[in-house]
Amino acid sequence: MDERKRESMIAYLRHRMADFGITPDDVAAALAAAPEVGRYRSANGDSWSGEGAMPQWLKQAISAGQSLGHFELSSGCVSTPSLQAGADWTNDPFAGSPLARSNAR
Incomplete structure (x- = not known):
């Protein structure tokens, strides 16, 4: 950049x-x-500790060509911020990207 x-x-x-x-x-x-809830996390917030059976969301992503390392969390993982009512997102440059996705209420 x-x-x-x-x-x-x-x-x-x-x-x-x-x-x-x-x-x-x-x-x-x-x-x-921010607590680290898992070793791997999807854009939707699904997480997996790396122990036990691999979850379906991760199996699907890997079979679609994504690497396991893409989902690996760094030690400084960030929690999902809460949304403020009435925010104007019309000029958000991240609209439509994974950065814009959230668990809207």
Whole structure:
């Protein structure tokens, strides 16, 4: 990623954090407190510890050509944020991507 795109993304993230009242300390606390529930996780939030039988969602992804390493969690896994009512997502550059998916109520 070139420097201009990087700076643009940082500005966008700062703007969205301000919209929701999120501070850098909030992000740091969420990262520090996030429990690791499994060794592997899907975009939908399904997880597997790596022990016992491999779950169906992971078998299907692997047979479709995805690598097991794609689903492996790093030590700093992030929990799903709660959504704030009335948020304006019309200009969200992540719309339609895995980053935009959530468990909407």
